[in-house]
Amino acid sequence: MSTRRETVRQALATSEGFRSAQDIYASLRAEGAKVGLTTVYRQLQALTESGEVDMLRTDDGESVYRACATDQHHHHLVCRKCGRTVEVEGPAVERWAEAVGLEHGFTDVTHTVEIFGTCGSCGQP
Amino acid sequence: MSTRRETVRQALATSEGFRSAQDIYASLRAEGAKVGLTTVYRQLQALTESGEVDMLRTDDGESVYRACATDQHHHHLVCRKCGRTVEVEGPAVERWAEAVGLEHGFTDVTHTVEIFGTCGSCGQP
DNA sequence: GCGACTTTGACAATCGTTTTCATTCTTGTC
DNA sequence: GACAAGAATGAAAACGATTGTCAAAGTCGC
Ligand SMILES: [Zn+2]
Ligand SMILES: [Zn+2]
Ligand SMILES: [Zn+2]
Ligand SMILES: [Zn+2]
Numbered sequence: 156m157s158t159r160r161e162t163v164r165q166a167l168a169t170s171e172g173f174r175s176a177q178d179i180y181a182s183l184r185a186e187g188a189k190v191g192l193t194t195v196y197r198q199l200q201a202l203t204e205s206g207e208v209d210m211l212r213t214d215d216g217e218s219v220y221r222a223c224a225t226d227q228h229h230h231h232l233v234c235r236k237c238g239r240t241v242e243v244e245g246p247a248v249e250r251w252a253e254a255v256g257l258e259h260g261f262t263d264v265t266h267t268v269e270i271f272g273t274c275g276s277c278g279q280p
Numbered sequence: 281m282s283t284r285r286e287t288v289r290q291a292l293a294t295s296e297g298f299r300s301a302q303d304i305y306a307s308l309r310a311e312g313a314k315v316g317l318t319t320v321y322r323q324l325q326a327l328t329e330s331g332e333v334d335m336l337r338t339d340d341g342e343s344v345y346r347a348c349a350t351d352q353h354h355h356h357l358v359c360r361k362c363g364r365t366v367e368v369e370g371p372a373v374e375r376w377a378e379a380v381g382l383e384h385g386f387t388d389v390t391h392t393v394e395i396f397g398t399c400g401s402c403g404q405p
Numbered sequence: 406g407c408g409a410c411t412t413t414g415a416c417a418a419t420c421g422t423t424t425t426c427a428t429t430c431t432t433g434t435c
Numbered sequence: 436g437a438c439a440a441g442a443a444t445g446a447a448a449a450c451g452a453t454t455g456t457c458a459a460a461g462t463c464g465c
Binding site (some may be wrong): 159189190191193194197216250 | 442444445446452453
């Protein structure tokens with residue numbers, strides 16, 4: 156459908172880690188794509204809502220996006236320095252979160268789980 | 281030391297759930313306290329750094345603060361509607377996160393885990 | 406009281422994100 | 436093709452939480 160959607164999708168597809176909207180916008184412009192910042196935001200939002208793209212917030216409140224390989228529920232192990240990201244699953248955590256919610260009488264239980272660290276490449280001084 | 285620190289501490293102590301800086305500032309002003317927004321931010325930052333107060337980000341990017349009962353590492357089960365919050369611990373999750381990090385060669389592994397839901401009181405229409 | 410140092414808070418500045426709205430495509434119809 | 440109606444686009448303005456600035460006010464030791 157939208158050619159802009161494809162442009163943004165492509166930018167994410169060729170990225171290893173999570174990237175911010177501004178970041179994506181800048182690199183798209185750098186490579187000559189004619190696209191506006193507003194549209195990048197809109198497409199990212201649409202892609203996120205459709206589940207094609209994962210979004211999370213960095214420590215400083217910026218939203219960052221990533222096109223993950225799997226479309227199943229999963230979490231991330233993210234390198235604080237280079238952004239390298241590994242998709243991880245943890246059935247035990249899923250069950251634990253659900254159980255904790257029910258145990259306290261909560262319904263519609265969801266959770267956010269992210270793991271941060273310094274990856275092997277970035278760890279060597 | 282600072283009387284302002286105590287004011288903010290008190291505002292948090294009498295709150296059940298997480299509250300934003302602006303929110304705290306507004307209610308302090310409402311009850312006649314003479315304090316500036318900048319100072320509320322500063323005190324919250326100091327309290328957070330000292331570990332007395334927990335901070336997390338809401339879906340819409342706002343930072344919210346809470347004076348938790350325990351000073352040990354823990355996570356939260358938060359009601360989406362009324363904000364009621366339960367402090368929860370999950371040794372298994374701690375180990376899992378650490379293991380996932382090491383398994384992929386990551387060091388200085390940390391994690392964020394929050395559980396959201398609708399509490400019993402808010403669930404009944 | 407006085408100087409040195411710290412704390413405070415009104416205000417301006419920052420910055421990611423969202424709104425606005427006029428212009429530019431698309432698409433369906435004649 | 437021409438043309439109207441609707442959707443998509445993006446430049447610029449608006450927004451809102453947070454942070455920086457800096458002069459005034461408070462604290463402390465003397
Ligand atoms: Zn790395
Ligand atoms: Zn999960
Ligand atoms: Zn509730
Ligand atoms: Zn933990």
